[in-house]
Amino acid sequence: MHSLTLGAVALLVGSVTAQCDVAVLQQTAADYLSTSTTGTFKLSSADAVTYTENGKTANIKTGILSKALKISHNRTLYDTVQCAIYTELIAPDNTPPYVIGTQVGLDAASGKVKKMESIITSTGDWFFDAKNTLSYSLKEDRSVIPEAKRDTRAVIKAAGDAYLDLFSDKSVKVPWGSPCTRIEGGRQFTPDCSVGVPNNVKLVNRRYVCDETVGTCDILLSFGGATGMPDSHEFRIEGGKIKLVHTITGKA
Numbered sequence: 001m002h003s004l005t006l007g008a009v010a011l012l013v014g015s016v017t018a019q020c021d022v023a024v025l026q027q028t029a030a031d032y033l034s035t036s037t038t039g040t041f042k043l044s045s046a047d048a049v050t051y052t053e054n055g056k057t058a059n060i061k062t063g064i065l066s067k068a069l070k071i072s073h074n075r076t077l078y079d080t081v082q083c084a085i086y087t088e089l090i091a092p093d094n095t096p097p098y099v100i101g102t103q104v105g106l107d108a109a110s111g112k113v114k115k116m117e118s119i120i121t122s123t124g125d126w127f128f129d130a131k132n133t134l135s136y137s138l139k140e141d142r143s144v145i146p147e148a149k150r151d152t153r154a155v156i157k158a159a160g161d162a163y164l165d166l167f168s169d170k171s172v173k174v175p176w177g178s179p180c181t182r183i184e185g186g187r188q189f190t191p192d193c194s195v196g197v198p199n200n201v202k203l204v205n206r207r208y209v210c211d212e213t214v215g216t217c218d219i220l221l222s223f224g225g226a227t228g229m230p231d232s233h234e235f236r237i238e239g240g241k242i243k244l245v246h247t248i249t250g251k252a
């Protein structure tokens, strides 16, 4: 018993503690996908769920989750430390077409959904073109990073934050990858992700979902101060450098 305790302590010191089993998160992702494709609510949720669409409190029963969507592509980050997932849905053949980024936070003890926030974009939104988003996304390397080469959560998060800080502070050193490819709405920028970053824009109220196995953090934020546009910026980091960026920006 004594040596077991010591072993557990050594593990805790060596890595950030997982709060949730990845299987619970995978089930949540499957339930979310099933809800999105059928329009029938399949998620196991707590009594009180914080639910927003494009940054505004919405009705979980009558919002986007009540629509059966024709989805062409989905990809999920599993954050076992925070007990959360982030799923990107690309639905160019739905009427209307959608690209949706959703963070789902679970209660670690019960495994039930306690918070859900979606950025929902469609025709008319910033550079929206779901067909392009899909074809560019399918070309990306989203493979699992071998354990020995994995960046820490802190490194991945700091790289994403540096990029976001650059919008208001040009002195920030951003660890650009070369090449780096950004899909901004339905437009692709490559091999240089530093092009077209404006100045004097504050990216605030950042909420993170990170998955070290794929070197990726998704950050939901408010673009242009507290009343700015609802936005998702997702970063894939390899060897400490930013390799892929996805942005999904809704209407304020």
Ligand SMILES: *[C@@H]1O[C@H](CO)[C@@H](O)[C@H](O)[C@H]1NC(C)=O
Binding pocket: 033, 037, 071, 072, 073, 074, 075
């Ligand atoms: C979600 O993506 C997986 C592959 O990553 C695929 O097998 C599955 O069919 C997709 N589900 C939907 C509803 O599109």
